[in-house]
Amino acid sequence: MxxxxxxxxxxxxxxxxxxxxxxxxxxxxxxxxxxxxxxxxxxxxxxxxxxxxxxxxxxxxxxxxxxxxxxxxxxxxxxxxxxxxxxxxxxxxxxxxxxxxxxxxxxxxxxxxxxxxxxxxxxxxxxxxxxxxxxxxxxxxxxxxxxxxxxxxxxxxxxxxxxxxxxxxxxxxxxxxxxxxxxxxxxxxxxxxxxxxxxxxxxxxxFRPQPLHVPPQVAQFDKSKNNFTLKQANASTAGKPGNPMVNFSGGVRGFVPYDMQTIYNVSPLYGKSLTGAGISIAVVEDQDMDPSDWPNFVKQFGLGQYGGTFKQYQPQLTPSTGNCTDPGGANAAGESIETVLDSEYSTAIAPGAHIWVATCADSDTANFFGGVYTAADNLINNSKAADRPNVISASYGYGEGFTDAASKSAIDLMWAQADAEGISVFVSSGDSGSNPSFNGGVINDVGVDANSFATSPNDTGVGGSDTADILDGTTSKYFNSKFNAVYGTAKSYVPEITWNTSCGNTVAAQKLVNLSALQFCKNALIYDPYGFYVTSESGSGGPSSVDIKPSWQRIVHGAAKDQSRDLPDVSLFGGSYGGYSWVILCTGSYPCTANFATPVELVAGTSLSSPMFAGIQALIDQGLSKAGLSPNQGNAAPTLYELARSEYGGPTGSTPATLSQCDSNNGTKGTSNCVFYNITEGGNSTQCIQVAELSQTTPDCYFYGTIQNYLQTYGPTKVGLTATSTTKYNSNTAAYAAQAGWSFANGLGTVNAKNLYAAWKSFVNAP
Structure with a gap:
């Protein structure tokens, strides 16, 4: 030796x-x-x-x-x-x-x-x-x-x-x-x-990150009620945590592309021939989808007129390292719902765009982020400009507390390179409140964390919102009772709250039982003695413990006074309280048919929010390209924060009238000129547990009670709500409450796509 x-x-x-x-x-x-x-x-x-x-x-x-x-x-x-x-x-x-x-x-x-x-x-x-x-x-x-x-x-x-x-x-x-x-x-x-x-x-x-969506439900359309009946009811999963405490009777609703286009005012851009044509959106995945799903989706919802394209492939370096092979699943039995969701709802917003489903097998690599990381990395490092996308959407995540330093460095390196090349990257912030690592479960061990895939200062983190009409009782004001020709019902923008399915949902607690969230949760213990309905399902947000705050995140009203890169940056619809609202997928096992004569799959999560925002970016890119500017915009976040400062004001000093005018609660009243819809109600403080049998210690959790035998298996278990204090719980300590301006709950809020395009065009001095 x-x-x-x-x-x-x-x-x-x-x-x-x-x-x-x-x-x-x-x-x-x-x-x-x-x-x-x-x-x-x-x-x-x-x-x-x-x-x-x-x-x-x-x-x-x-x-x-x-x-x-x-x-x-x-x-x-x-x-x-x-x-x-x-x-x-x-x-x-x-x-x-x-x-x-x-x-x-x-x-x-x-x-x-x-x-x-x-x-x-x-x-x-x-x-x-x-x-x-x-x-x-x-x-x-x-x-x-x-x-x-x-x-x-x-x-x-x-x-x-x-x-x-x-x-x-x-x-x-x-x-x-x-x-x-x-x-x-x-x-x-x-x-x-x-x-x-x-x-x-x-x-x-x-330790692979998981796709950030709610387990899909199979549903059958009920023509007499003009909604859907779940065939796999939540009750069938009794014995597992994470079920909604409240299930709305009489069926659920499934949103379609028309609804998302209407709510976020995307449709007027189509009238300007801005459909994403000529722009490529890559969704990065570790499993294939049935390639027949996408044309079925396009046909069912009337999107074929816009000329979008679809391809599914394995991106390679030149010369190839051999690190990306086909993961399989290109059939009804083996496909990934995540892949279907990402491809279909980027198309839902940008129906004229080129959709690249870039997949690499997890088995090819020992890398922490597996095939998803490899697919993105190979796209960004492709030597041919035509083989690099304009936009990337990544809908996977895990907390920084579960990510080693080398993997985190690799992620940040990758997104910085994408930014320098002009590629806009959107990443889902997560589906479990103040900690993205517990999707489908309950927060324990670590109460506050942020998605390591999204905390780079060179990508845009997208959180989840919920329409407020169900809890407000205003559905008839914002939705028609019957479908139109492409199965849509939305009339206009709809007021929004933070997506939060737990008893920590302050709006649900007040609207349903006129209680605080804390008391709502305490009362729930009476009806749920084993904790089967304890859940952390919610749009995620929180501070990075690794990346420092970029200068552009300091410039807007409400910005956290910390030194951390904070999530999310923006939000779009991610899910609903009680599991009432979903989006409809066309999958291999449940293809869409005329008038929904056969069952469909419904899904939700911030895995929906990210590809939809990628679609909005594609519309902006095409418009700027038509104006003679670069079709690439790099990281969207710096521009989004600059535009939000004009509307919300800066971190100090007086606030402009538009801060209150653009409050999401106003709905369509006075918001026609708003770029952002500022979500000021709700929050993503969700339930968290500490299991005595497992000798756990869970910080960032305000415990309000004890489940004597959690899931009838684990014995005495403390249950609480995520908070920045373990001794008191209120709107100042909940992790995290929505507020005017930026918040950990929803970032800058959601957007009016038409107005965002006009403001963006002005910002870059487009002719």
């Missing part, structure tokens, strides 16, 4: 000696013409595998005290891990300055977007440093599959034994929530000579 080490050191030292002392960025892009990011290689010593340094936070902290179920055998393949590289402070600062300029209409670099090669040459790691890392990986027995064009990540494969030897960490098995996972037991180590250029390895654990 010592002889091998000496030879490796000599060979790498010799290679370094032949390299130039300064690494020059080479590009012809005008945006980079006056930018000097030239620097010397930072690996300046021979790489000695016996002299190592530990990289902090490179294992999952929540597993630190967990007892492993056993060690992973050395022969276990670990394919397509990503070694994430660390750019220098000089290049990090230069990149941030450029992105700021790319979003500033007064800058000559405004909308001067980069290619992946430009990005890598100017802001990546020096070639000499990359070669040093590659050489070390090869000497450790790994196969290097390729270096990404961004020069920030190396795709490599091996097995658990090589990981143990090279990175000095043991891969173990852990059982969490009755599911067996693999993860490294400790932080990794790398040769000290490489420490300055290595962040860590993404792919040492398999």
């Amino acid at each position: 010592k002889t091998e080490h000496v030879m490796i050191s000599i060979s790498i030292a010799a290679a370094l000696a032949t390299l130039p002392s300064i690494a020059l960025a080479s590009t012809s892009n005008a945006a980079l013409a006056d930018l000097n990011t030239a620097e010397a290689p930072r690996v300046t010593q021979a790489v000695n595998s016996s002299v190592v340094s530990t990289l902090n936070n490179t294992h999952l902290a929540f597993l630190t005290n967990a007892a492993p179920a056993g060690q992973v055998e050395d022969s276990l393949p670990m394919n397509h891990m990503q070694l994430i590289l660390q750019r220098s402070a000089l290049r990090s600062s230069a990149l941030q300055s450029l992105i700021n300029a790319q979003h500033d209409p007064s800058s000559p670099k405004f909308h001067q977007w980069l290619s992946p090669d430009d990005f890598g040459a100017t802001f990546g790691v020096a070639d000499a440093d990359i070669q040093a890392v590659k050489s070390w990986l090869a000497t450790q027995g790994f196969t290097v599959n390729g270096v990404y064009p961004n020069k920030m990540q190396i795709d490599f494969s091996g097995n658990a034994g090589l990981v143990r030897q090279a990175f000095r960490t043991q891969e173990n098995r852990y059982v969490v929530n009755n599911v067996t996972h693999i993860a490294n037991a400790s932080d990794i180590s790398v040769p000290t000579a490489l420490r300055n250029v290595v962040v860590g390895v993404a792919g040492l654990n398999d």
